[in-house]
Structures are given as structure tokens and as C-alpha cells.
Amino acid sequence: MIPAVLICDDSNLARKQMARCLPESWQSAIHFAAHGAEALQLIKTNAIDLLFLDLNMPILDGYQVLSALKETQSSIRVIVVSGDVQPEAYERVMQLGAVDFVKKPVDASKIAALLDTVASERKSNPEAKASAQPILQTVEVDAELRDVFQEITNVAMGQAGDLLARLLNVFVKLPIPNVNLIEVSELHMALASVEDESSTSAVCQGFIGGGVSGEALLILTDSSFKDIARLMNYHGKLTHQVELELLMDIANILIGSVLKGLSEQLDMGFSQGHPVVLGQHAAVSELIKANSGRWRKTLAIEISYGIENYNIMCDLLLLFTEDSLKTMKHKVAFLLED
Template sequence: MIPAVVICDDSNLARKQMARCLPDSWQSRIQFAAHGAEALQLIKSGTVDLLFLDLNMPVLDGYQVLAALKEMQSSIKVIVVSGDVQPEAYERVMKLGAADFVKKPVDVNKISALLDTVAAEHQAEAKGSMPPKPALTQRIEVDAELRDVFQEITNVAMGQAGDLLARLLNVFVKLPIPNVNLIEVSELHMALASVEDESSTSAVCQGFIGGGVSGEALLILTDSSFKDVARLMNYHGKLTHQVELELLMDIANILIGSVLKGLSEQLDMGFSQGHPVVLGQHAAVSELIKANAGRWRKTLAIEISYGIENYDIMCDLLLLFTEDSVKTLKNKVAFLLED
């Protein structure tokens, strides 16, 4: 008997990719959920045998879904599929009852091996046949598709960067849902939703180019973060202007380098990085952007806000793609979405 499957991910691209990994004979038994609350509703309204679950989602994230299923004493087999590959993320989901953990991008061979086990277990447990459930469909406009794809590939890339940071500092990195918007430079400060206007910040910028795509990565660190950053990096001396600059550069090198590497691998294009440039220190983010507005025009902006659990550390990483790059990126998106 074919198991009833729910694929829960806030990315349309990720849902499609996951569905393609499943056997053709399973397709009529697949349902989709865009966030955890939708997944729980599907579970409560009908029989579900297998749940593929993302972690970073709006409304209800993967951790909350696992906790709810545990409270319900559900027997549903849950396989977490996430770009957050930190060791602690793995430990948390397994403690909450996940059957396995698959990192993004999905390894088809890994999924095939898991499905063999799932199918065998389901066959042994099956008592009778259930009628197939129709798959849900979702109609998305071109701009929405572009946003969805870049949220998903950024989700994977930021997960890799978060994992590197977590391992280096021995911490748990809180990963957000990336924000993707095509904006004017005058609106750039509005994209930095997590940086308060009154916060004093320091920022560094690094250009990148490759395969018809170019842009700049902008990392903004709130000044209140420096004390804890220094502690985590085992620096116990006086926090001078120069020391703070070195700490800012260290964080920028880790996050910018690893995020661009993750994006280049998924887009199949190499990025060359320029020398980092300090945009300013100890200033409001609006002042930093105003002083450097000439660097950008209309831009595709992807914002990632990193935080570290139990520490007063918050930094924003913005990937600012030039307007001319959008056509190339759309072509890449069309390729990724091909059936």
C-alpha cells in the first residue's frame, strides 16, 4: 500500500523538488503544506503516514510541529528536510521525535534509501487500502516564483553559513526566513526590518561577480553585539576601535564567504569576491545607507538576520544584486523550476 505523504515547506521550489524525489506511484498520495499550521490541519483532517518537514517556516516552524505531534502522541513518521545543519538542530529534532534528518539540497540517494525503509514498514503495518488524496496545487506569478526560489536557495546557503558559525563558536545560531524584495535604494533601510532606527551599527561591504550576475554583500552588526562577539572569539582585552573592526571583518568573512559559496553551488555559477570595504562604524543604519547610496540603484535585495541563542548578538546580511543581474537570475530560476 502506498503511504499518504505531506510535504511541508514554505518554499514552492523545495516542495516541488521533494515531490520529484518520490516514486511516480506515490504522486497521487502527496499533499503540500506551506507552513506548519497547514501541515497540522492536513494531519488532523485525514490519514497521513509520512511527513517531510522543513524547520524554518512562518506561522508554525518545524520545531513547533514536532512538539505538537509529540503532544498528540502521533505515530506519523517525520523526516526533517532542512538547510539548518547545525549539530544542535539535529539533536533537537531527534529529541522531538523525528525519524531522520536530511539536509538541503536533498540527496536523492539518501531519500531513496529512506523510502525503501518507509515503504517496507508501511507495507507491514497496513491493514487495508485507503483512497488516494488529490495533490494540492498552487498558482504562483513569475515575480512570486523568483522570490520563492531565492528564499529557498538562500535558506540553504544561510544554513551552511550558520552551521559554520555554530561550529566555530560552539553556539546555536538562530536562522530566520530570508526576505526577498526588488527595491529602490531609497527603500533599502526599510529592508533592514530587524535593525532598529536608533541602534548604533557598524557595516562592511564586499562586491561579488560571476556568470552575468553581480552585486554586493552588506553585513551590518549592531554595536551592542561586539562585547559578546569578542567573548565568543576568546578575546578578553579592551574593545578598541581597531579591535571592533577586526571582529566585524571576522564575522563578515565567515558569513559572506559561506553564503556566497552556498548560492554559487546551487546556481552553478562561480563568484569572485572583491576586497571588503568598511562603510562605517558606530552610526545609525540609515546614515550608513545614505552615505553610500551612490553604490546602489534599484536592486534585488535578500536580507538574512542572524542571531545567536543566549547572546546579545544580532547581525544583518544583505545580498544586493544589480538590476542588470535580475534577467540572468530569472533564467536560472526557470531552469530550476523545469518539470
């Protein structure tokens, strides 16, 4: 009997990629959900056997879905599919009842092996529920292309978060990347989430490769330095120079690993320029003023990192030149093919 499958991910691209990894005979028995709340509603009205679940989603994330299923003692087998590959993320989902964890981008052979395991378990369990019949429900950045950029950023962001988590032995809170094509006048709005009453420090690093160029801007709230120093086992006085070194360390980790993750998925290498400190202890609007004349219209990808139980928050903004869009669109075109 064909199992009823639910694929829950806020990325349309990720849902398509996951569905392609499933057997052809299963395609008519697949449900899709764009967030956790939608997934739980579908589970209430349909007898779902297997759930492929993303972690970072709006409304209800993957952890909340797993918690809800655990409370109801659901027999649905849940396989987490996420770009958040931190060791603690794996431990948390397994404790909440997931049967396995697959990192993005998905590996078809890994999925096939998992499906064989699930099929064997169902055969050995004659009391397993039968499946009900499912009910299927100039270059511009359109919704579909934005979804692709968001998903490949999600994977790269997860790799960077994993590196930071292992280095500091913490749990890094990963957001949903924000992708927009903006004018320079809108850049201040894109950074509004980090410009509150506190001051910030920032590092900018240019990158170029294969017809794509841009700048990576890392912005760290000044209130973060105390906890960053503690996590890096620095117990001396936080001087201006020490804070500068901590800022550069965080920038090297996050900018380097995110660009590496993007380059691997886009199949192109990026050469990185020397990092430049835009300023310390200033408002975000002041930090970007010197370069704003060069940015004009840009594809902006915003990632906000936080560390659980610590007062640490930084924003990573990737700014791609308008000329880069044509090349990037060509690079990801194969991902959009049905």
C-alpha cells in the same frame, strides 16, 4: 498500499523538488502545506503516514510541529528536510521524534534509501495505520522567481549558519530570507528591522562572476560586540580596533559562506573584492549613504542572523544589480521546470 505523504515547506520550489523525489505511483497521495499550522490542520483531517518537514517557516516552524506531534504521541514518521544543518538542529529534531534529517538541496538517492527503510518498517509493523484517500488541495521578480531565490538563499544561509555554529559552539537562529526588487529609496525600509535606537557597524564587499554582480552588506548591532568577544575567547578591553577585527571576522565567515552556497547552486563562481568598512557606531542610514547612489533598483535579499542565548544580531543584505537579474533568471530557469 501507497502511503499518504505530507510535504510541509514554505517554499513552493522546495515542495516541488521534494515531490519529484517520490515514486511516480505516490504522486496522487501527496498533500502539501506551506507552514506548520497548515500541516497540523491537514494531519487532523487526513491519515498521514509520512511527513517531510522544513524547519524555518512562518506561523509555526518545524520544531513546533514536531513538539505538537510528540505531545499527541503521533505515529507519523517525520523526515526533516532543511538547509539548517547545524549539529544542534539535528540533535533537537531527533530528540523531538524525527526519524531522519535530510539537508537541502535534497538528494534523490538519499530519499530513495529512506523510503526503502520506511517501507521495510511498515512491513515489519502489521499494526501500522492504513492510509486514507488524500484530497489534493524589463525583468521583474514575480512570485515564482522570488520563491526560487528565497529557497536557494535558504540553503546557502543554512551552510553559513552551520559554519558559524561549529566555530563558536552555539545554536544559530536562522530566519526566512526576505527577497524583494527595490528602489534605492526603499532600501531604508528594508533595513528598518535593524535600525532601532541602537547604533551599528557595517562591512561591504563587492562580488562578481558570470554576468552577475552586486554587493554584500553585513550590519552588526554594536550591542553584539561584547558577546561576540566572549564567544571568540577574547577577554581584553573592547577597543575600537578590537571591535573592527571582530566585525571583519564575522563578515568573512557569513559573506564568504553564503556566496559560496549561492555559487554552487547557480553553477557560477564569484570573485570577491576587498571588504570595506562603511562605518562603526553609526545609524544604518548613515552607513549606506555613501553607496546608495550606485545601488538604484536592486534585487535585495535580507538575512537576519541571531545566536540563541546571546545578545548577538546581525543582518546580511545581498544587493544584486538590475543587470544581473536576466542572468540569474536564466540560471534558475531549470529549477522551475515541472
